[in-house]
Amino acid sequence: MKNKRVIAALAGAAATGLLLSGCGGSDGGGGGGPVSLTVWTGFTGGDRPGYEQIVKDFNAAHPDIKVTMTVQPWDTIQQKLPSAWLTGQGPDIAAPSSDPNAIAQYVKTNSVLALTATGAGDDKINTDQFAPALVKEFTYNDKLYAVPANYATLSLYYNKKLIAKPPTTVAELQEDAAKATTGGKYGLVLADNNTIQMWPVLQWLSGGDIVGADNCSTIGTPEGQASLQPWVDLVKNKKISPVGLTGAEADSIFSAGKAAMEINGPWAAPGYKSAGIDLGIAPIPTGTSGQSVTLGSTAPLAVSAKTKHPDQAQQFVAYWTSKTAQLKFSQSTGFPPLRTDLADDAQLKADPTVSVFASQVPNAKLYLPQVPNATKVxxxxxxxxxxxxxRDGDVAGGTASANSQINQLTGCSK
Structure with a gap:
């Protein structure tokens, strides 16, 4: 599971190595060789080979450009990239964070290049084929500053040995989670930190949200509190999940066969299968409104404003998001395609993992999209x-305090 928000100190030798790799690698042999581009990403999970294949295929198809991708933990990138890009160091291209909202800080510091190589054709960034929400997420002042490095939806993983069939409504999900919590097993294991967010999905299903369209908190409204209360009761009173779990800890519980269900993304499937779980993957159940909703997750891919090779860097970004590369990536990783023109691809529809995640793209929402100070919120x-x-069950008191704090962070004037 993706690790977010943890900013750790980097060992001295590793930090030095990262900062010495300046923007715009050398033009192999004084201009006679290929242009060298460096890329940093935090894709260390089971989907890593899919990204590495994109780089390999690009290099094979573009002998005049040589791309080298360095993969390191997200916290390493988040610690070193801001200053590296400000000083013209670091990579030509990077996925700055697993949090799409993180791109805003690089726009504010003029550290990322406004992407201009948009349009039709394989050598252009085909923004008209991206989900509109993804284009909007990375557009500031009418300029595009990043593209989606991937796109994932969350689905309901379930252990067929512990639950006969997946729930189809939020009421069934709550009932099944309580029933399956028995004999040292948990019904629905929930992480609340260092993880892809699960709790917003639970709130959305139950008619609530965190921040409204006016950037003001909705967490303390009657609807916000009502969307949290049943889940808090299930965790605190029915013990459907341990509290305080990181994403990795929740994954470990499910992998060990000690949880009936977990909400997670496509990156988790290979690990669960290799752990021997009799795995089922189902869409997120329908909510109280009768509609299903899930989290849409993406990481930004951006170009340094100080790269020496902006045209070649944008050419690589265009290839990364191309139809050819994304079809191959989806087939190998189980991620739904980030391109709308692959939605009806017969090969992807035939894949039992991809098809479940892809089917939920129309119902997916981004978490705190372009909310001011979203990461701190x-x-x-x-x-x-x-x-x-x-832990304490006091939803009214907790949401009142959080409501005030969120409004201060977002600049809400209410």
């Missing part, structure tokens, strides 16, 4: 809220 207000109320 999550880390400083929302995560502590969930950790508090799942």
């Amino acid at each position: 999550d880390s400083d207000a929302y995560v502590p809220l969930i950790q508090k109320i799942t």
Whole structure:
């Protein structure tokens, strides 16, 4: 599971090595060889080979450009990239974070290049084939500053040995989670930190949200509180999940066969299968409104404003998001395609893993999209809220405090 928000100190030798790799690698042999481009990404999970294949295929098809991708933990990138790009060091291209909202800080510091190589054709960034929400997420002042490095939806993983069939409604999900919590097993294992967010999905299913369209908190409204209360009761009173779990800890519980269900993304499937889980993957159940909703997750891919090779860097970004590369990536990783023109691809529809995640793309929502200080809203207000109320059960008191804190962070004037 993706690790977010943890900013750790980097060992001296590793930090030096990262910072010495300046933007715009050499033109092999004084201009006679290929242009060298460096890329940093944090894709260390089971989907890593899919990204590495994109680089390999690009290099094979473009002998005049040589791309080298360095993969390291997200916290390493988040620690070193801001200063590296400000000083003209670091990579030509990077996925700055697993949090799409993180691109805003690089736009503010003029550290990322406005992408201009958009349009039709394989050598252009085909923004008209991306989900509109993804284009909007990375557009500031009418300029595109990043592209989606991937796109994933969350689905309901279930252990067929512990639950006969997956729930189809939120009421069934809550009932099944309680029933399956028995004999040292948990019904629905939930992480609340260092993870892809699960709790917003639960709130959306139950008619609530975190921040409204006016950037003001909705967490303390009657609807917000009502969307949290049943889940808090299930965790605190029915013990459907341990509290305070990281994403990795929740994954380990499910992998060990000690949980009936978990909400997770396509990157988790290979690990669960290799652990011997009799695995089922189903769409997120329908919510109280009768509609299904899930989290859409993406990581930005951006070009340094100080790269010496902006045209070649944009050429690589165009290839990364091309129809050819994305079809191959989806087939190998189980991720739904980030391109709308692959939605009806017969090969992807035939894949039992890809098809489940792809089927939920129309129902997916981004988490706190372009909300001011979204990363701090999550880390400083929302995560502590969930950790508090799942322990003490005081939803009214917890949401009142979080409501005020969120509004301060977003600049809400209400």
